[in-house]
Amino acid sequence: MAAALEISGLTRRFGGVTALAGVDLSLLPGEVLGLIGPNGSGKTSLFNVLSGHYAPDAGAVRLDGRDIAGWAPRRIARAGVTRSFQNLRLLKRLSLYENLRAATHSAASGRELFWQSRAAKRRERSQLMDLLALFGLEDKADDAPGALTLVEMRQLEIARLLAARPRLVLLDEPAAGMTPAETARISRIIAEHVLPGRSVIVIEHKMPLITALCRRIAVLQAGVKIADGPARAVLDDPLVRQSYFGSRPC
Amino acid sequence: MDSYTISVLSNIGLFSFLAISAWILLIAGEISFGQQAYFALGAYGAGIATAVWQWPFALGLGFGIVLGAGIGALVAWPAMRLTGVHFAIATLAFAEFLRSGLNIFRYRREVGGYLTGPDGANGFRDIRWAYEAGVEPLGYLILIGGCLLSVIALVACLARGRGMALLRIVGEDPILAAMQGISVARVRIGAAALAGGVAGFGGGLYAHMATYVEPAQFGVMPGVHALAYGLIGGLGTVFGPILGVLVDIGALESLRVFSGYRMIVFGGLVALVLIVRPRGLLDEAALRRGLAWLRR
Amino acid sequence: MLLDLVQNTVDGLAVGAAYGLLALGFTLIFGVMRRLNIAFGPSIMIGIFAGAWLHAEWSVGMVPVFLAVLAGAVITAAYVERISFAAIRGDAALASMASSFAIWMQLEEAVARVFPGRTYGFPTFDGMPMIEIGPVLLRPEYLVMLVTAAALVAALQWGLAHTRFGLELRTLADRPEAARVSGVNVARVAFLTFLLAAAIGGIAGFLIAAADGQITPKIGLWATIKGLIAMVIGGLGSLRGALIGGLVLGVVEANAQWFLGAAGREMTTYALLFLALVLLPAGLAGRTEAGARAEAERRL
Numbered sequence A: 001m002a003a004a005l006e007i008s009g010l011t012r013r014f015g016g017v018t019a020l021a022g023v024d025l026s027l028l029p030g031e032v033l034g035l036i037g038p039n040g041s042g043k044t045s046l047f048n049v050l051s052g053h054y055a056p057d058a059g060a061v062r063l064d065g066r067d068i069a070g071w072a073p074r075r076i077a078r079a080g081v082t083r084s085f086q087n088l089r090l091l092k093r094l095s096l097y098e099n100l101r102a103a104t105h106s107a108a109s110g111r112e113l114f115w116q117s118r119a120a121k122r123r124e125r126s127q128l129m130d131l132l133a134l135f136g137l138e139d140k141a142d143d144a145p146g147a148l149t150l151v152e153m154r155q156l157e158i159a160r161l162l163a164a165r166p167r168l169v170l171l172d173e174p175a176a177g178m179t180p181a182e183t184a185r186i187s188r189i190i191a192e193h194v195l196p197g198r199s200v201i202v203i204e205h206k207m208p209l210i211t212a213l214c215r216r217i218a219v220l221q222a223g224v225k226i227a228d229g230p231a232r233a234v235l236d237d238p239l240v241r242q243s244y245f246g247s248r249p250c
Numbered sequence B: 001m002d003s004y005t006i007s008v009l010s011n012i013g014l015f016s017f018l019a020i021s022a023w024i025l026l027i028a029g030e031i032s033f034g035q036q037a038y039f040a041l042g043a044y045g046a047g048i049a050t051a052v053w054q055w056p057f058a059l060g061l062g063f064g065i066v067l068g069a070g071i072g073a074l075v076a077w078p079a080m081r082l083t084g085v086h087f088a089i090a091t092l093a094f095a096e097f098l099r100s101g102l103n104i105f106r107y108r109r110e111v112g113g114y115l116t117g118p119d120g121a122n123g124f125r126d127i128r129w130a131y132e133a134g135v136e137p138l139g140y141l142i143l144i145g146g147c148l149l150s151v152i153a154l155v156a157c158l159a160r161g162r163g164m165a166l167l168r169i170v171g172e173d174p175i176l177a178a179m180q181g182i183s184v185a186r187v188r189i190g191a192a193a194l195a196g197g198v199a200g201f202g203g204g205l206y207a208h209m210a211t212y213v214e215p216a217q218f219g220v221m222p223g224v225h226a227l228a229y230g231l232i233g234g235l236g237t238v239f240g241p242i243l244g245v246l247v248d249i250g251a252l253e254s255l256r257v258f259s260g261y262r263m264i265v266f267g268g269l270v271a272l273v274l275i276v277r278p279r280g281l282l283d284e285a286a287l288r289r290g291l292a293w294l295r296r
Numbered sequence C: 001m002l003l004d005l006v007q008n009t010v011d012g013l014a015v016g017a018a019y020g021l022l023a024l025g026f027t028l029i030f031g032v033m034r035r036l037n038i039a040f041g042p043s044i045m046i047g048i049f050a051g052a053w054l055h056a057e058w059s060v061g062m063v064p065v066f067l068a069v070l071a072g073a074v075i076t077a078a079y080v081e082r083i084s085f086a087a088i089r090g091d092a093a094l095a096s097m098a099s100s101f102a103i104w105m106q107l108e109e110a111v112a113r114v115f116p117g118r119t120y121g122f123p124t125f126d127g128m129p130m131i132e133i134g135p136v137l138l139r140p141e142y143l144v145m146l147v148t149a150a151a152l153v154a155a156l157q158w159g160l161a162h163t164r165f166g167l168e169l170r171t172l173a174d175r176p177e178a179a180r181v182s183g184v185n186v187a188r189v190a191f192l193t194f195l196l197a198a199a200i201g202g203i204a205g206f207l208i209a210a211a212d213g214q215i216t217p218k219i220g221l222w223a224t225i226k227g228l229i230a231m232v233i234g235g236l237g238s239l240r241g242a243l244i245g246g247l248v249l250g251v252v253e254a255n256a257q258w259f260l261g262a263a264g265r266e267m268t269t270y271a272l273l274f275l276a277l278v279l280l281p282a283g284l285a286g287r288t289e290a291g292a293r294a295e296a297e298r299r300l
């Protein structure tokens, strides 16, 4: 099967720091990859390059055969790549509903700038409300995200990501700041609603989420991929245990 | 209605165009100190069209709008990457550039035995359409009101469609907007064109009410006022900037007891409002509550 | 022709030094608060009118007038800071700007009430001889401006590098999060920075008024605009940039005025300003600390 995503030799430097040093990675359609690595190892940087926020200094990114390296974020998003953010990026002055709707604008026609028919509006509303309902947020559709709990905010990001109907999803620490119970809940939600039919890369420090979702794991360290393979094999790899977990017992 | 009331109301209406213009850019996340430039372009453009070229009034107004929108987009294109203070100063630079240009802009032609047209710093006299067509001040006030309603209707359409949402998303977080597939550049240029067109509309109406315009009228002060109106009235709805104008020109103009201390009272009031509601009286939270209430 | 150029440039440098001081005030406030105080010029205006009043009523000498200007500007700035900045918390840069505009309106009207005329006299540096450097003439008050600006910038640089307050100010400007966690009293530093900026602005205003010999309330708007422009040309948040921006603005204006006339001066200056912003948004001083911070804020 042809790869959905094929990254080769991807390099990105920030001044003296080499955040990504020639990373190779490929992802099959429908595959879920867990990306782990110590703090500052370049995981988020990889997402930043994949989503077009930073152009790579070298290397190629093939999405369904097309090289998207260096494309503008807008173009990459339109090609079907959507991401979430480690530090959450919600529109805090808009309602939850408008936060979701933000993901649907790029697909709309120019005429819709000025006018949406009643039927179109109703259809849009029911679709987005269904999405909110998946997370039990439908009652808060008109509230601002400021009133949400952390878990709800992360759920809203996931809902927004789904509203964009992406083919490739990049999740950056979806369980950051959550208790074990909340982590279990969010990983159930991801398994149920995000994974089916999509290629996904998920960054996480919380191993229970990674092991629950991913059969394959890749490990970054100082911008270099040091392991990539079936989850158990990678987690048992002494090199990985040494670099990632250090003295910390797993 | 006595003529004083009519003139106050007309001024409120005309200033609302300028305030809405600055408000549109505020929504799109840009501070403009220079919307008076497009007001001036509309005034001069529409004035030249009707007085010198003898175009019909509606066509002249249309020309003023197109001029404001076109130049607005043209200026926004290079300035698009600028934000915050940089954008504010760039708009100020353009407005002052235009104003000093108008100070040496002469375009006088003979129309019906008279020399008519802009005469540099001496201004542009005899924009006489309203007088010749026999429109009374009250009639003109109604005309201004109608035109303002059409602008409000346009904004309402944008709010019903996706336009307003796009402006707000780009205004709040352009990086996120781009990652949602939105063309930030196009939205910003579109906002600038819209804002320029609205200001040009107001300018054209102003020129035909005043019959005389001069470059000195389009200095920085009206621009800064226009910006403040939106911030005071609120960034939630298009009624925010209009409320700002009403509060300033309307309420305090009629409260004669404050005469002489008007700005001291007004300034203090505004400062207090902003402490309690940093995004103006009718802010986004008010808008959200209003919409939720409507849906109930 | 060449001589004119040199003479204009010398005059421009002197006026530019005053612009640079105004920009310095702006940049200090902006660097620390990330908010724009557009009532900066009007606060200076209050100081200048206080000085003019003292001079007119008691015909006092330059030193008391100077102190009155300084006091007027600083006290007014304290009022602006309390109402428009300290009272408006959180992510509300726009509100602070609008609020400082409202205060500006108050200040203008206050001056218009107390001084109903248009222009007022201001004491000048009489009795100082014109300075001749070869064929180039330098007005004595221009020399005072240049020397004062240079001395002030040097003192400020030294103070920022060597005093505790300077250290706190720089930390707050460059790394606000670090400043907060390391126990810097943010509100206090911000307030003092505001007063410091007003004092610098007051000095600039005093020099400008003394060079002109007369003042009008328009000086408020004028000082705000010139200071803002010079700050942006130089690069936001950079002290050196503020001074460079002021000097460049002064020299360009003086030459354009001479060779192109008043309208030409305005058009050239503003066209160049627009171009400079579009082509060099980081400012002439290049990527500053503030620029690096803006870059860091783009991190996801």
Ligand SMILES: Nc1ncnc2c1ncn2[C@@H]1O[C@H](COP(=O)(O)OP(=O)(O)OP(=O)(O)O)[C@@H](O)[C@H]1O
Pocket: A014, A015, A017, A018, A019, A037, A038, A039, A040, A041, A042, A043, A044, A045, A046, A086, C295, C296, C299
């Ligand atoms: N915009 C930037 N400018 C300068 N350095 C950067 C930038 N973005 C990332 N870096 C650096 O690149 C390295 C990799 O950072 P990155 O955020 O990718 O790490 P990470 O693996 O996501 O870490 P964490 O687990 O803490 O999220 C770090 O040293 C970081 O400081």
Ligand SMILES: [Mg+2]
Pocket: A043, A044, A045, A086
């Ligand atoms: Mg990260």
